[in-house]
Amino acid sequence: xxxxxxxxxxxxxxxxxxTLLSQFTIGGITPNLLVIxxxxxxxxxxxxxxxxxxxxxxxxxxxxxxxxxxxYALLYMLIGYLNGFFRKILFSGDFKxxxxxxxxxxxxxxxxxxLLMFFFKGDFNYPFYLTGxxxxxxxxxxxxxxxxxxxxxxxxDKIRHFEEKDIETIV
Amino acid sequence: xxxxIKKKREKYTLPNRYILLxxxxxxxxxxxxxxSTNILSIPLxxxxxxxxxxFQKGLNAVGTALIDRAQNLKTLxxxxxxxxELKRQIAELTKDNTLLQQDKYxxxxxxxxxxxxxxxxxxxxxxxxIIARDSGNWYSGFxxxxxxxxxxxxxxxxxxxxxLVGRVTEVGPNYAKVVSIISDNxxxxxxxxxxxxxxIVTGSLRLMDMGVIEYSQLVDPESTVGVGDKVVTSNISDKxxxxxxxxxxxTVNSDxxxxxxxxxxxxxxxxxxxxxVLVITDLKNIPDISGDREY
Numbered sequence: 124x125x126x127x128x129x130x131x132x133x134x135x136x137x138x139x140x141x142t143l144l145s146q147f148t149i150g151g152i153t154p155n156l157l158v159i160x161x162x163x164x165x166x167x168x169x170x171x172x173x174x175x176x177x178x179x180x181x182x183x184x185x186x187x188x189x190x191x192x193x194x195y196a197l198l199y200m201l202i203g204y205l206n207g208f209f210r211k212i213l214f215s216g217d218f219k220x221x222x223x224x225x226x227x228x229x230x231x232x233x234x235x236x237x238l239l240m241f242f243f244k245g246d247f248n249y250p251f252y253l254t255g256x257x258x259x260x261x262x263x264x265x266x267x268x269x270x271x272x273x274x275x276x277x278x279x280d281k282i283r284h285f286e287e288k289d290i291e292t293i294v
Numbered sequence: 295x296x297x298x299i300k301k302k303r304e305k306y307t308l309p310n311r312y313i314l315l316x317x318x319x320x321x322x323x324x325x326x327x328x329x330s331t332n333i334l335s336i337p338l339x340x341x342x343x344x345x346x347x348x349f350q351k352g353l354n355a356v357g358t359a360l361i362d363r364a365q366n367l368k369t370l371x372x373x374x375x376x377x378x379e380l381k382r383q384i385a386e387l388t389k390d391n392t393l394l395q396q397d398k399y400x401x402x403x404x405x406x407x408x409x410x411x412x413x414x415x416x417x418x419x420x421x422x423x424i425i426a427r428d429s430g431n432w433y434s435g436f437x438x439x440x441x442x443x444x445x446x447x448x449x450x451x452x453x454x455x456x457x458l459v460g461r462v463t464e465v466g467p468n469y470a471k472v473v474s475i476i477s478d479n480x481x482x483x484x485x486x487x488x489x490x491x492x493x494i495v496t497g498s499l500r501l502m503d504m505g506v507i508e509y510s511q512l513v514d515p516e517s518t519v520g521v522g523d524k525v526v527t528s529n530i531s532d533k534x535x536x537x538x539x540x541x542x543x544x545t546v547n548s549d550x551x552x553x554x555x556x557x558x559x560x561x562x563x564x565x566x567x568x569x570x571v572l573v574i575t576d577l578k579n580i581p582d583i584s585g586d587r588e589y
Contacts, residue, residue, distance in 0.1 A: 137346075137429065138346070138349050138350060138353055139353065140429045141350060141426040141427060141428070141429045141437075142350050142353040142354040142357055142425070142426050142427075143353055143354075143356065143357040143360075145426070145427035145428070145429065146354075146357040146358070146361060146427075147357070147361075151431075151502075151503060151566070152431050153427075153429065153430070153431055155430070157429070170310045170314075171310050171313065174310070174313060174314055174317065175313070175317075178317050178320075178321075183342075183346070184429055184430070185324075186338050186339070186342050187342065187346070187426065187429075187437060187471070188428045188429055188430070188433065188435055188471075189328075190433075190479060191325050191328050191329050192324040192325060192327070192328035192334060192338075193320075193321040193322065193323075193324030193325040193328065194321075194325060195430075196317075196321050196324070197318065197321040197322075197325075200314070200317055200318070200321070204310070204314050207310075236430065236432055240432065241432075241478075248500060251500050252499075255499075255500070255503070256431050256432065256499070259431075260431050
């Protein structure tokens, strides 16, 4: 159940990001839905789910838009895995931690992209990439995350209630 | 739980850090494989072509419809203002039109001179719609809804209106991936139409916001190249057909070596508002350099 829901979230978010959201850009910047979903899944379901769904989502991006297969898969996988460590200290109703982690994840993702694809190419214009791409993306992503994270949390809470009820009836 | 129910045996699961290690190795192998060979792209493209592309087509249509809707909701006041503005423009345009008719006469002569545009129209073209854009903010590639089934091949040139957009880098059965010339990893060999001087057009993420792209390695010792000169794809490019308009020179600067010049040019295509493109299904014929060449 969790697995199917996690896959659907990745799939739908990827589709939205590459179609609808890339038409509704603000100043040419698209929010990074996949970072929100990967970080949230890691945070809600733990390291394993975060890591695997990040890998799958990253692979989608790689197949469609990647120049080299595996770069985005690696970045998203690490984001999912690292966020999974914070599962233990996540309390329901606490939104400061998830939002902070999503901001951190997106900043890390931006730097990962810059490092892997621009820095090693010999492009050292870091200030531009920070202020022109990474930070606007973080701001836009954060705004979306404020609405999107509670929704993801809500769905998985429902699934947990549903499954717990299921077990009770069997016993 | 009742003790009669047999306790489920603990399933052995791999620790998370080993899964992470395995997936990381998979990623690295994928990177190496896709960097050095091409064997992965065909099966993956076919799978994704049948699973993701239909969804992208549908969602993109929804997005376009929403944007259209938003534009319809312009207030009446704006429309009235526009009307007066437009009436004024009509008067101006009528005047311009007469001038343009004269220009057209000149253009016809020039076309004969270059014998270029006729060639341009001879190419087989098919229309395609952009159905998805690069999901990140780092590159500007996109997916179109025509693929191998419609005759699109890798390295097909993509144009919009009159200017060059980019070229196809990967083809699936019903979609194709296009890398645009403004993308940060794209280099295009171009030439100045009036003088025939060659230059290299390089996409740049930094300049994209300003609506210009870089060029470099222009050899022009007599300084004949000026602002507004047309830049077209060169005859020596091995991917692009000759004579497709790239843009117009915006700035010219001398390099520190005093031999070459570089600067920026304004692309002929409005990349921000691209929706439909034309794919030229003819490929440039390149003699096989590795084999015996016929002269």
